[in-house]
Amino acid sequence: MTQDKLLYHGTAYVQGNASGPLVASNLELSFWGGVDPLTSEVIDHHHPLSGKLLQDAILAIPGGRGSCSGSGVLLELLLSGRGPKGLIFSRREDILTLGVVVAEEIFHKSIPVVVLETQDFEELLDASYVHVTTKALDTTLGYNIELSDKDHAFLNGLHGQAAQAAMRIILRMAAMEGACKLIDVTQVHIDGCVYTGPGSLSFAERLRDWGGKVSVPTTLNSISVDQRRWRAQGVASTFGEAAEKLATAYTDMGALPTFTCAPYLLPSAPKQGDQVAWAESNAVVYANSVLGAKTMKYPDFLDICIALTGRAPQGGLHIESNRRASLCVELPVLREDDVDDSLYPLLGYYVGGIAGNRIPVIVGLDVLHPSTDDLKAFGAAFATMASAPMFHIVGVTPEAATLQDATGGRDGIESVHLDLRQLESVWKTLNSAQDDSPVDLVSLGNPHFSFAEMRKLADICRGREKHHRVAIMVTCGRATYGLASQAGLVEELEQFGVQIITDTCWCMVGEPVIPRTAKVIMTNSAKYAHYGPGLTGKRFYFGSLESCVAAACDGCYDKRIHGFIDRYKDGSDPIEI
Known part of the structure; x- marks a missing residue:
């Protein structure tokens, strides 16, 4: 990559050559809810790139954040010809890279994906035009990954074309993550049933038509319509029928029509220590943090691949040592009578914003005895802003009985002391x-x-x-x-x-x-x-x-007097927002 005569060397996760104007930001971006899959416009009103078009540009962002459906949005853009010409990150980015991998493996369309060192990435942000050139990559993907007889059978097509394609995608992602082997999972939750456009439907129907059948219990996330009532609700038939076809493709492959973004509310929710493969950002965060199950933040499309094989990369939060907190957020003294339920989403949003890709541990929230619904609201807001797939709350979540448990006994991690008045900026952002x-x-x-x-x-x-x-x-x-x-x-x-x-x-x-x-x-x-x-x-x-x-x-709401805390006292004046 060149900026004038500057040359930067990085790691290529998808090969290719591309040139184009640089669209860049040092803030992570969620493609789902943040980028229009029809036009490539950045529609996240809170992002510095809001209003920019990604089509035919080289996009440079530190990584993604938020929804697991970003892979689906990127796939739609690539298949329609409205996508960026290349992606540059400052760290490994699974969700968006997976969208490119699926486009390449299933539809034979691709763009280069490169990760730069942080300093080089920051220097690149000042460029106006970028050339990306990568060396040929080995995509046979048997290397450095220990394969079981079952894995070889899938890869050799003994269980059908769908499972074979799924295993190739899994192995590419495993190699990217540095995983040495695959593990069995006990269940999968699929987020790829959200209709992002014709690409998401074509992908699912292709796997089904290739004979795909899930091999472990599999639940489905919310779909894009109320399947039983969308006609009565006046939803356009072209959209409603496409969304229903997508849901049907997944149920045809054996997934259960649970259609919920809160699978942790189902009787089938995993137990502490269970190895699972969940997609949907809030569900992933809740599973890891509140249930103590073990899952990575799986992108859309990788979820069904794992469901078809029952195999997942042994990496990320599947490994105990990777679940430790590296950021401590200390709260002031709180009283239950001083707060309402809006505290939890506000706090989750704030903590997610400062955590980024770090797992945080929150100290001082246990005195409020948060309910599972409070933790659900916290986790969903946290997942919106963070790329990290879990959090700890001392005295509340199962892996944080003490601060030492949450950090694994590590000393010297960064500590942030939160004044609740710092949540005022979040309040203004959301209103x-x-x-x-x-x-x-x-x-x-x-x-x-x-x-x-x-x-x-x-x-x-x-x-x-x-x-x-x-x-x-x-x-x-x-x-x-x-x-x-x-x-x-x-x-x-x-x-x-x-x-x-x-x-x-x-x-x-x-x-x-x-x-x-x-x-x-x-x-x-x-x-x-x-x-x-x-x-x-x-x-x-x-x-x-x-x-x-x-x-x-x-019929109205005065946000100036309905603050997130009615009255807060710790020797200071009450908060009014």
């Missing part, structure tokens, strides 16, 4: 709507609501009346819907005016499910408040569940 703008829609369930959250919502709504102009919608999994229906909660919530949507989730929901007349959406999800403006073109308010219901009843 993109103007003061006093009327609320048109209240969005709940990103990630999917649990049964406990359905009950809590019903309790808050009881005896109140929804404003006639405001829509309020909840997304949840089929299993949660069934439990809530049996308990009478669905009927009670619907009487208040809540619309309940299953199978899909807010990062996939668009018009007309979101009313075309809606201009302002309020949510209690930091994840949706981050991605929503770019995905929907709407403005957003963020607040607690109680404040969301209040907005649904009043």
Whole structure:
């Protein structure tokens, strides 16, 4: 790579030669929710590259972050000819590289992927035009990886063409990760069932038509429509039928139609120590952090490859020593009476932003006795901002009974002392709507609501009346819907005016499910408040569940007085945001 007459040497993970104008940032970018798969425009309104087009450019970013579906978005761009000509990272980047590997292995389209040393990467950011040249790579991928008889059988096509292609992709990723062998996994959660465009459908149908069948229990993430009701909801038939075909391709291969982004709420959730292969960023973080299961942050498409073979690279968080914290975040003294449930997504968003690819351990949150729903909200926000696939909370999460447990006894790790006033910047970031703008829609369930959250919502709504102009919608999994229906909660919530949507989730929901007349959406999800403006073109308010219901009843929300903490005292003045 050259900048004027400067030459940089890096590691090529996908070979190729390319030249183009440089589009660069020193901030990580999630392709899902951050890049439009139809136009290549960066639509993450919070990112420095917002509004830039990636088509025909060389993209340089430190790495990805956020959603596992970034591989799907990149595949769509490459297959449509609207993608970047090359990718340059400052560290190994699994999700986006996997999108290129799938394009090359299945569709014979490719671009070079190169990783530079940090100093060289930072110098390159000032360039305007870049040439990328790589040497030929060995992609036979048997080298330096110990293969079992089972692995050889898959690679030699003895279990069919789909499993053979899957094993080739797995081995390429294993080699990139430096894994020495593959391991068995007990279950897989697939995120690749999200419809990102015709490429995602073509990939799944090709594997199915090649005879692909999952070899371990496999659940499916939220899909792009409510499969049983999308026609009644007015979803365009071209999109609805394509999304349904994609879901069907995966169920044809033996995956279960769970259609939830919160598989940890299912009875099949893994136990501590289980080796699994999960995709979907919030699910990965929850599995590792709260359940104590072991999974890497698997990109879309690698998930089905592992499901077809039951084999995964032995690397990343599958290895105990890689699960240790390298960043300590110390909180001030907290009291349960001083906080509300908005603290957890705000804190997760903030910690994710400062952690990056480091695993953090949080000290001082145990005094609040966070619920599993609090940890779900924290984890989803953390996963939105961080590339790290787990966190620890001393006294709360299973691998952090003590700070020493979380760090593995290492001394001298970086420590950050958090003043809750530092969360004010997060609050302002997530509240993109103007003061006093009327609320048109209240969005709940990103990630999917649990049964406990359905009950809590019903309790808050009881005896109140929804404003006639405001829509309020909840997304949840089929299993949660069934439990809530049996308990009478669905009927009670619907009487208040809540619309309940299953199978899909807010990062996939668009018009007309979101009313075309809606201009302002309020949510209690930091994840949706981050991605929503770019995905929907709407403005957003963020607040607690109680404040969301209040907005649904009043038709408006004053973000200036509904702070994330009603009253906080540690010898200082109360916080008002």
